[in-house]
Amino acid sequence: MQxxxxxxxxxxxxxxxxxxxxxxxxxxxxxxxxxxxxAVEAVFAHARAQGATEWAFLGDFVxxxxxxxxxxxxxxxxxxxxxxxxxxxxxxxxxxxSTPQMRAEARLxxxxxxxxxxxxxxxxxxxxxxxxxxxxxxxxxxxxxxxSQWEYVQGRADAVRSIHxxxxxxxxxxxxHEPRLYHLGATxxxxxxxxxxxxxxxxxxxxxxxxxxxxxxxxxxxxxAACYAMFEPDAQRIxxxxxxxxxxxxxxKILAAGLPERLAARLAEGI
Amino acid sequence: xAENKQPQQPVQPSGSVKSSGAFASxxxxxxxxxxxxxxxGSMGPPLERGAVVDGFLLEKRLHQGGMASMWRVSRVDAExxxxxxxxxxxxxxxxxxxxxxxxxxxxxGYEVEQMIxxxxxxxxxPRYVARGDFTRQPFIVMEHIAGxxxxxxLEHAPLALDEVAEIGIKVATALxxxxxxxxVHLDIKPSNxxxxxxxxxxLVDYGLSRHEHxxxxxxxxxxxxxxxxxxxxxxxxxxxxNDPRSDLFALGVMLYHFxxxxxxxxxxxxxxxxxxxxxxxxxxxxxLRADCPxxxxxxxxxCLEVQPDKRYQTAAQLALDLQQPDQIVLTRRAExxxxxxxWTRLKRxxxxxxxEPQEAAPSATEVLNRSNIIMxxxxxxxxxxxxxxxxxxxxxxxxxxxxxxxxxxxxxxRIARIGTDALTDHTGKSLHVKQLVSLKHxxxxxxxxxxxxxxxxxxHVLEAPDPADALVDFARRNQVDHIVMGARGNSLLRRYLGxxxxxxxxxxxxxVTVVRASAAPESDAPAAPAPQRHDTPRDGIx
Numbered sequence: 001m002q003x004x005x006x007x008x009x010x011x012x013x014x015x016x017x018x019x020x021x022x023x024x025x026x027x028x029x030x031x032x033x034x035x036x037x038x039a040v041e042a043v044f045a046h047a048r049a050q051g052a053t054e055w056a057f058l059g060d061f062v063x064x065x066x067x068x069x070x071x072x073x074x075x076x077x078x079x080x081x082x083x084x085x086x087x088x089x090x091x092x093x094x095x096x097x098s099t100p101q102m103r104a105e106a107r108l109x110x111x112x113x114x115x116x117x118x119x120x121x122x123x124x125x126x127x128x129x130x131x132x133x134x135x136x137x138x139x140x141x142x143x144x145x146x147x148s149q150w151e152y153v154q155g156r157a158d159a160v161r162s163i164h165x166x167x168x169x170x171x172x173x174x175x176x177h178e179p180r181l182y183h184l185g186a187t188x189x190x191x192x193x194x195x196x197x198x199x200x201x202x203x204x205x206x207x208x209x210x211x212x213x214x215x216x217x218x219x220x221x222x223x224x225a226a227c228y229a230m231f232e233p234d235a236q237r238i239x240x241x242x243x244x245x246x247x248x249x250x251x252x253k254i255l256a257a258g259l260p261e262r263l264a265a266r267l268a269e270g271i
Numbered sequence: 272x273a274e275n276k277q278p279q280q281p282v283q284p285s286g287s288v289k290s291s292g293a294f295a296s297x298x299x300x301x302x303x304x305x306x307x308x309x310x311x312g313s314m315g316p317p318l319e320r321g322a323v324v325d326g327f328l329l330e331k332r333l334h335q336g337g338m339a340s341m342w343r344v345s346r347v348d349a350e351x352x353x354x355x356x357x358x359x360x361x362x363x364x365x366x367x368x369x370x371x372x373x374x375x376x377x378x379x380g381y382e383v384e385q386m387i388x389x390x391x392x393x394x395x396x397p398r399y400v401a402r403g404d405f406t407r408q409p410f411i412v413m414e415h416i417a418g419x420x421x422x423x424x425l426e427h428a429p430l431a432l433d434e435v436a437e438i439g440i441k442v443a444t445a446l447x448x449x450x451x452x453x454x455v456h457l458d459i460k461p462s463n464x465x466x467x468x469x470x471x472x473x474l475v476d477y478g479l480s481r482h483e484h485x486x487x488x489x490x491x492x493x494x495x496x497x498x499x500x501x502x503x504x505x506x507x508x509x510x511x512x513n514d515p516r517s518d519l520f521a522l523g524v525m526l527y528h529f530x531x532x533x534x535x536x537x538x539x540x541x542x543x544x545x546x547x548x549x550x551x552x553x554x555x556x557x558x559l560r561a562d563c564p565x566x567x568x569x570x571x572x573x574c575l576e577v578q579p580d581k582r583y584q585t586a587a588q589l590a591l592d593l594q595q596p597d598q599i600v601l602t603r604r605a606e607x608x609x610x611x612x613x614w615t616r617l618k619r620x621x622x623x624x625x626x627e628p629q630e631a632a633p634s635a636t637e638v639l640n641r642s643n644i645i646m647x648x649x650x651x652x653x654x655x656x657x658x659x660x661x662x663x664x665x666x667x668x669x670x671x672x673x674x675x676x677x678x679x680x681x682x683x684x685r686i687a688r689i690g691t692d693a694l695t696d697h698t699g700k701s702l703h704v705k706q707l708v709s710l711k712h713x714x715x716x717x718x719x720x721x722x723x724x725x726x727x728x729x730x731h732v733l734e735a736p737d738p739a740d741a742l743v744d745f746a747r748r749n750q751v752d753h754i755v756m757g758a759r760g761n762s763l764l765r766r767y768l769g770x771x772x773x774x775x776x777x778x779x780x781x782x783v784t785v786v787r788a789s790a791a792p793e794s795d796a797p798a799a800p801a802p803q804r805h806d807t808p809r810d811g812i813x
Binding site for chain 1: 375382488
């Protein structure tokens, strides 16, 4: 049947059909870097090879690891070029300094970290916002319902609470070090999912999604490889990545810096 | 056209949520619903012939069903001129019917299909092309598979036995391909099965499917079992959504229906009715159809086992059996002529009361990995004794490590390229039998030491002019996962006849292990890139 153009026709176009693959936005979302230079280098190289066009950092740039200054510099450079970044609890602690109520180990790490950072680097951390919204995406370190209170999203109930606190369809948060994906449908039912690395997952915009990419600098799900996620807003798709890195060097530096042995040992096991 | 669907996709928007403590119902989002929730398709004008949606021209409505309508579409450019894409098949647009904005079954089913279809490839699924934004106009554009579904054939049941077996082979082959892609279909029935011109089955409608590596949007959605009543597996009735063997149960229901003209479990419309299949077994097909052969009853009843562990473990194993009916090991299933006794049913009913599935179902990957088909290609007439020993030991070790695997022992009987008359005569028959006897003798130590029961070991003598072609073809047709074969040791012979193993390695789609005799005196140039280690003792054979 030959259609006759112009009669009874309606043009419904979505912008995404007009975008060629080269122009597609790819946002590398990296969180909980924790001063782990080796992990950050590996993740950056991987994301660049994947064609990342934008960057977003969900906080906790420092703490635990031996290279806080280097990591802060890297992030600051990308933020100056347009990347999104929010403040994490470790960043806040580095800015404020340790308090007597903290455990001895935490106090040690915070004081050591503070001593490594120059005033400019501390100023950068101090100026970080608790959340950043860009179009339909919310970036926040811990959750959307109380971004500065550092409550963890530990299950569906927390995830739904966070999703309810924002109009955005896509929330990205860190703080929890294990990769996870939560969603809330139009019918009001929430679900959760442990993502399979390297598998593109469609995130259609008629659902609300809460993405936890997992920690780059201190993975804790039993897999030592560094975590990050690549979000493609035009294609409405996310891919969780795992990037192996030289965790032995990272651990050796932690020991050499005199930081707690436990922080070095856990990198090899990803716990 | 739609089959009895209840209680598929139960619509209970205000119903209780199964075990989800997080969120009770849609009500709490009420005041913000205007933002995006249920605001579906309202921006576009009604769909009609000649409309253009996201660059697709609606040419003709092919079907209007309860859940969706189907349109034949073609691509047009911004000005409305035809803009076909090179190499793209004819296209169809599936548009879900959203009734009154409160229809979770359709909404979520559409979401699931939109999520899973782009991840699928191959000839057994319709090629995915595009999807529409839900808030504007929800749709999925995919390849148009011409022709009818299997649904009209139900009207003609009982069908000829050859056709039943043929349907079984084609659908099982398609299912195995789907399961390999980590997807369980969960709504296998005649109206979801179509065929390509070359005969390959195509599985359609992924609205209830489960992808192992994608979020299951249906998991917490409904408090009633999901599926089509007559075809739902017992574990689906119990809310298990990730077991590929559920699809084999549904295929068993289909084969039963096509064989006997009746449904094995009727068409129940209540959960109570659905649960009956946990303890009431169907009337054996042979009681309904006198000419149903025992092997077919064996196959069908094996598919319809209540426990997934007692069914075929993979669709490939089912297809293998249906292609070699004479190799099927008949159990008591094949002999049954009546349902089990009242007493047995009473016992089963008692144990099924409030029964929950015992343990988490294994994933598609797990089931497939532990249920491989291993093919031993044995040149019983020409290979050296050393090589035959080494080959048997290698096969034994592989089967030993894979308790769910099946072993198909294959030998090729060379025949002239033209004129196969010689084989139909007495000499030919006896040669065939002789080769089969040799093959079984070769495998005897394996079957004895490994206790290969219940059809896990089969023998096949292929008659073909070219051994390599015959082996590759057999492996492909039977979806073999691993070929184990010997390398021809005699280099002079290989020089003139060519290497069978190197051809098989080059042309097979699966893993190939090439075995050499342990004490090969001369150092042959390797015929294949997968040499077996040579340092294993050979006295492990009982």
